[in-house]
Amino acid sequence: MGCSPSHNGRMPRFAANLSMLYTELDFLDRFAAAARDGFAGVEYLFPYAYPAQAIAAQLQAYGLTQVLFNAPPGDWDAGERGLACLPGRELEFRDGIQQALAYAAVLHCPRIHVMAGLLPAGRAADDAQLRHTYIANLQHAARAAAQQGVQLMIEPINGRDMPGYYLQRQDQAHGLLAAIGAANVQVQMDLYHCQIVEGDVAMKLRHYLPTGRVGHIQVAGVPERHEPDIGELHHPYLFALLDQLGYAGWVGCEYRPRAGTSEGLGWLRAARAASQSGAAH
Numbered sequence: 088m089g090c091s092p093s094h095n096g097r098m099p100r101f102a103a104n105l106s107m108l109y110t111e112l113d114f115l116d117r118f119a120a121a122a123r124d125g126f127a128g129v130e131y132l133f134p135y136a137y138p139a140q141a142i143a144a145q146l147q148a149y150g151l152t153q154v155l156f157n158a159p160p161g162d163w164d165a166g167e168r169g170l171a172c173l174p175g176r177e178l179e180f181r182d183g184i185q186q187a188l189a190y191a192a193v194l195h196c197p198r199i200h201v202m203a204g205l206l207p208a209g210r211a212a213d214d215a216q217l218r219h220t221y222i223a224n225l226q227h228a229a230r231a232a233a234q235q236g237v238q239l240m241i242e243p244i245n246g247r248d249m250p251g252y253y254l255q256r257q258d259q260a261h262g263l264l265a266a267i268g269a270a271n272v273q274v275q276m277d278l279y280h281c282q283i284v285e286g287d288v289a290m291k292l293r294h295y296l297p298t299g300r301v302g303h304i305q306v307a308g309v310p311e312r313h314e315p316d317i318g319e320l321h322h323p324y325l326f327a328l329l330d331q332l333g334y335a336g337w338v339g340c341e342y343r344p345r346a347g348t349s350e351g352l353g354w355l356r357a358a359r360a361a362s363q364s365g366a367a368h
Contacts, residue, residue, distance in 0.1 A: 097330045097362065098326065098330070098358055098359065098361070098362035099304075099326055099329050099330070099334065099337070099338040099358075100127060100128060100336070100337050100338065101126060101127075101128070101337070101338050101339075101340055101355060101358075102126060102127075102128035102129055102130045102152075102154040102155070102337045102338065102339045102340065103117075103121040103124070103126040103128070103129050103130070103340055103348075104129075104130050104131060104305075104339050104340055104341040104342075105117040105118070105121065105129050105130070105131040106131040106132040106133075106341075107340075107341055107342060107343055107344075108121070108340065108342075108344060108348045109121065109348045110348075111347075111348075114131075114136075114137065115137065115141060115142070115145055117129075118145035118146065118148070118149050118151055119145070119148075119149055120348070120349070121149075121151065122149035122150065122151055124348070124349055124352055124355075125355070125359075126151070126340075127150075127151065127152060128151060128152040128153070128154040128337055129146075129151050129152070129153060129154060130153075130154045130155040130156060130337075130339045130341075131156055132156065132157050133156065133157055133159070133160070133163070134156050134190050134194070135159060135186065135190070139189070139190045139193035139194060140193060142190075142193075142194060143193050143194055143195075146194065146195075152195075153194040153195060153196040154196070154197075154198065154303070154337045154339065155196065155198040155199070155200060155240065155275075155303055155337070155339060156187070156190070156191075156194075156196060156199065156200070157187075157199070157200045157201075157202060158183050158184055158186075158187040158199050158200065158201050158202065158228075159182075159183035159186055159187065160183075160202045161173075161176070161179070161183075161204070166205075167204070167205070168202055168203075168204060168205050168249055168252060169201070169202025169203050169204035169205075169253075170183065170202075170204050170224075171201055171202065171203045171204055171220075171221050171224045171225060171228075171253075172203050172204045172206075172217045172218075172220055172221040172224075172253040172254075173204050173207065173217075173220065174216055174217070174220045177220070177223075177224060180224050180228075181224075181227060181228075181231075184199075184201070184227075184228045184231055184232070185231065187199045188231060188232060188235060188237060191235070191237050192235060196237075197236070197237060197238055198237065198238045198239075198240055198302060198303055199232065199237055199238075199239055199240065200239075200240040200241075200242055200275055200303075201225065201228060201239050201240065201241060202242075203221060203241065203252065203253035203254040204252075204253050205249075205250075205251045205252060205253065206251045206252075206253055212253055212254075212255070212259070217253065218263075218266075221253065221263065222263065222266050222267055225239065225241070225263075225267045225269070225272055226267055226268070226269060229267065229269035229271055229272050230269075232271055233269070233271050237271065238271050238272070238273055238302050239269075239271060239272045239273070240272075240273055240274070240275035240302055240303055241254060241260055241263065241264070241272065241273075241274060241275065242254070242260075242274070242275035242276075242277055242280070243255050243256055243257055243259065243260050243274075243276075243277070243280055243281070243284065244277070244280050245279075245280040245283040245284045246284070247283060248280075248283075248312075255280075255284050256284055256285060257274070257276065257281060257285065257291055257295060260274045261274060261295065261298070261300060264300055273300050273301060273302030273303070274295070274300055274301050274302065275301075275302065275303045275304075275305065276291075276292075276295065276301045276303070276304050276305070277304070277305040277306075277307075277339075277341065278304065278305065278306050278307075278320065278325065279305065279306065279307040279308075279309055279312060279320075279341070279342075282309045282319070282320055283309060283310065288320065288325065289324070289325065289328055292325070292328055292329070292332060293328075293332065296329075296332045296333075296334055297332065301334075301336075302336060303336055303337060303339065304329070304334065304336065304337070304338045304339070305338065305339040305340075305341045306322060306325075306338055306339070306340060306341070306342070307340075307341055307342035307343075308320065308342060311343075311345075312342050312343050313342055313343060313344065313345040313351075314342055314344065314345060314351045314352075314353075314354050315340075315342065315354050316353065316354035316357070317345065322354065322358075323357070323358070323361060326338075326358055326361075327361075340355075
């Protein structure tokens with residue numbers, strides 16, 4: 088019989104990613120749907136198309152915690168995926184951080200994901216100028232965020248979904264953390280991206296969670312990015328491992344439902360049942 092992590096009856100706290108879930112509804116109507124399905128927290132890519140107060144009203148009405156959102160990424164519609172590594176865009180980057188922090192204050196959100204950006208044509212991820220720009224931008228952003236107690240997240244993203252993204256590996260992210268040297272900058276560890284780029288997900292969790300530098304986790308099935316119970320990762324094992332390792336943060340559900348969000352939440356009901364079963368023993 089295979090070994091599995093002991094389950095102590097806890098369960099990760101799951102946050103619905105409202106950019107990917109409940110997309111049949113208008114954005115501001117997704118909060119009610121998430122609460123109805125039992126989510127206690129929400130995250131999404133960008134709030135900036137809506138007044139912060141309008142989003143805050145939804146959070147308050149349904150008793151939801153705002154867990155995470157992204158800083159402005161540059162011109163998303165034109166294909167930009169963050170500004171942090173791009174020389175010459177520093178002022179725009181700083182303005183974006185200020186806008187994100189203003190939203191975070193209204194939404195009582197403790198975490199902002201800062202996207203790294205795509206490699207400029209002909210440049211490689213070990214380019215000294217890109218690395219210098221990235222580190223300096225994150226150091227500046229960290230100082231601003233620290234003034235209101237906000238944590239900044241950096242996230243390795245796989246190059247299949249986002250070709251040319253500057254930050255793709257867990258070891259790269261943790262090396263950049265050491266260079267940035269700010270306690271309020273942490274790694275957002277998306278197990279979907281981790282599995283695609285490097286695999287060995289459980290051992291990565293065992294290696295990096297005890298460092299205290301992983302501030303947020305996200306999940307999806309691999310390879311199609313559907314529900315966590317579809318695909319090659321065995322999430323019940325990984326959820327139990329998070330408990331065993333003492334992870335007390337949120338797990339963002341950033342996946343594309345195969346056939347309706349609520350209809351696909353069997354995995355969440357199973358996780359709750361396993362947790363209650365564990366608590367009873």
